Each structure stands twice: as C-alpha cells, then as structure tokens.
Amino acid sequence: MLKPGGSRTFQEYSTVVFISNIESQLEYRSRLDLVWDCYLKSGSLKATVRCNRGKGIRRRVTASGPLPSNWQNFLRNSDNKEKLFSFLSEQVMQLVVKESHSKKTAWATWNAFPEVTTAFLSLASTPSELPDGVLSTQERFIVLLYDSTSTCCDVNVLRKKLFSRKSRSLEDLPPTRAALEQHIKRAAYQAGHIWGQATIAFVSLPSPCDWGWMKSGDELEPLWTTLSEVSVMPRAHLLRLQKTLRWQV
Known part of the structure; x- marks a missing residue:
C-alpha cells in the first residue's frame, strides 16, 4: 500500500x-x-x-x-x-511517540500521587463491588488533574471553585462525584472483569447494570450520573450565579 x-x-x-x-x-x-x-x-x-x-x-x-x-x-x-x-x-x-500535553500532565500527577496506583490495581482485580476508599482516592486524583495546587478532596467543591473563575467554562470543569463514581464503575467492569478474564474460557461476569450501565429497551446505555436532570438556565442568570459564587468563594 x-x-x-x-x-x-x-x-x-x-x-x-x-x-x-x-x-x-x-x-x-x-x-x-x-x-x-x-x-x-x-x-x-x-x-x-x-x-x-x-x-x-x-x-x-x-x-x-x-x-x-x-x-x-x-x-x-x-x-x-x-x-x-x-x-x-x-x-x-525506535519510534518515540510524542505525548500530548494532557497525557504528560496525567503522568506527572500520577507520579506525584502514588497512592492512586493501589486504587487502580484494586479496580483491575475483578472486584465484586467498588472497593472501600477507591472512590475517595480517585476523587483526589481527579482534583489534582484539574488543579495541581489544590488541597481539596471533593470534586464537587472544586467544581464550584473553578466555576467561579471567569477563565473556566462548563466544559473545563471536572465531573461531579456522582458522575465520577459511575465512570469508575464502568472502567472497573471493562478492565477488571472483561479484560481481566480475557484468557479464561468460561467467564463469570456480573450484571453491567451494577457497574455504571443501564438498560434502555434491549440495549445498554451508560449511566452517566445518578443526579436528577436540571433545566437549562438562561445565560444572563448563569452569569449572575457565576458572579455570586465568585464572591462567596
């Protein structure tokens, strides 16, 4: 070719x-x-x-x-x-693949926060449920990815702080804790249960509905969050809210 x-x-x-x-x-x-x-x-x-x-x-x-x-x-x-x-x-x-800036940032954060390695390994060991402490460790890791100087351990609190800054758009905010939990479950199901049993002839898989998925008719769809949906806020109201939060923080 x-x-x-x-x-x-x-x-x-x-x-x-x-x-x-x-x-x-x-x-x-x-x-x-x-x-x-x-x-x-x-x-x-x-x-x-x-x-x-x-x-x-x-x-x-x-x-x-x-x-x-x-x-x-x-x-x-x-x-x-x-x-x-x-x-x-x-x-x-001999080819050296150029890493994107985001990948370099993720590796630097991982090296600075080695505790997350244990959390990743526990997710890859076919857990029967989300191991204790994993969510909080992963939550702290996500916080550091978005703000390396933050002492915060709660992504919801970090979202509020970042949202109050004019330089941060909604797309640049970290996920909510509820959304992060479902994402971690899907990752654990894929890596720990499916890939972890790739060499086994007869695998035993738990229901994906317990691991960040939900049924929609005969198909599976990601369960993005357990939070209820909110109505779309007009831009003028959104700017006023952003200003108010900035003063509060």
Missing part, C-alpha cells in the same frame, strides 16, 4: 514513507496494531497464485541498501518481505 515514491534507500523509505504514515495515524488514535502479512512456507492456499506470479529476485534489506526499481517484483519474494518486515519492525521499536 505504501509505495516508495522518491525514496532511494530502505532507510529513506522507512523514515519518509512508513514511519511518517505511522505517526500520522497516531495523531488521532490512541492505539495502532501492526500485523505483518507473511506467507506460509507450506500448505498455503495462495501458493499456486504466488507461483504463477513468479518469485521475484531476492535482495538484501539494509538501511543503506538501494530500493529495487521494481517494488512489486521485490515483494513477490517471500524472503524479501520477511527481511523488509523485520527491518521495519526495528524502525518502529
């Missing part, structure tokens, strides 16, 4: 074409799996087709080695493909 274009060496092809494509994919994906299409040595259903196409000329694949003039003919040789895939795999292993 990725033609050499104007690349002259295998290293140039790897850097300009292959790695460049990988980096562009990772700009809007959190995960990318590479699966190499290798031919079986024997018993392959495509063996006859490959035989009719020809085997191609075997070439050495090195960083400084020149690219073949006939790319398709080069790929017809199974040994060439294996060498090429091995070379590209080594290039991928």
Whole structure:
C-alpha cells in the first residue's frame, strides 16, 4: 500500500514513507496494531497464485541498501518481505511517540500521587463491588488533574471553585462525584472483569447494570450520573450565579 515514491534507500523509505504514515495515524488514535502479512512456507492456499506470479529476485534489506526499481517484483519474494518486515519492525521499536500535553500532565500527577496506583490495581482485580476508599482516592486524583495546587478532596467543591473563575467554562470543569463514581464503575467492569478474564474460557461476569450501565429497551446505555436532570438556565442568570459564587468563594 505504501509505495516508495522518491525514496532511494530502505532507510529513506522507512523514515519518509512508513514511519511518517505511522505517526500520522497516531495523531488521532490512541492505539495502532501492526500485523505483518507473511506467507506460509507450506500448505498455503495462495501458493499456486504466488507461483504463477513468479518469485521475484531476492535482495538484501539494509538501511543503506538501494530500493529495487521494481517494488512489486521485490515483494513477490517471500524472503524479501520477511527481511523488509523485520527491518521495519526495528524502525518502529525506535519510534518515540510524542505525548500530548494532557497525557504528560496525567503522568506527572500520577507520579506525584502514588497512592492512586493501589486504587487502580484494586479496580483491575475483578472486584465484586467498588472497593472501600477507591472512590475517595480517585476523587483526589481527579482534583489534582484539574488543579495541581489544590488541597481539596471533593470534586464537587472544586467544581464550584473553578466555576467561579471567569477563565473556566462548563466544559473545563471536572465531573461531579456522582458522575465520577459511575465512570469508575464502568472502567472497573471493562478492565477488571472483561479484560481481566480475557484468557479464561468460561467467564463469570456480573450484571453491567451494577457497574455504571443501564438498560434502555434491549440495549445498554451508560449511566452517566445518578443526579436528577436540571433545566437549562438562561445565560444572563448563569452569569449572575457565576458572579455570586465568585464572591462567596
């Protein structure tokens, strides 16, 4: 799929074409799996087709080695493909993926708050219910993500403080405690129960309705929060409320 274009060496092809494509994919994906299409040595259903196409000329694949003039003919040789895939795999292993600012902030906060590691591990161990203390620990972690200097342990209190600042919009506020609890339950259900039993033939899964989900007809939908819905407040009233809260805080 990725033609050499104007690349002259295998290293140039790897850097300009292959790695460049990988980096562009990772700009809007959190995960990318590479699966190499290798031919079986024997018993392959495509063996006859490959035989009719020809085997191609075997070439050495090195960083400084020149690219073949006939790319398709080069790929017809199974040994060439294996060498090429091995070379590209080594290039991928050296790739340093650039982290977004938000990811760097999350890692820095995690390092500064190591207690959250224990909470994460308890969620990944197929708990029968939300372990004691996990919610409060996760709540403190979320507070630090939104305000690293805060001494607050209650996300609802932090929401009020941040909302009172003119620089914070509603979209930039942390979740309520009720919404956070449901989110933690969904994460624990996915990581602890589903992924945690991925290697077990017959898994035992609790009802998702006990872990942040709810039934809507025959389908499941996220239970975003246990708080009741509020009516939409006019912008003028919202600004007055924001000003009042700012004076109170």
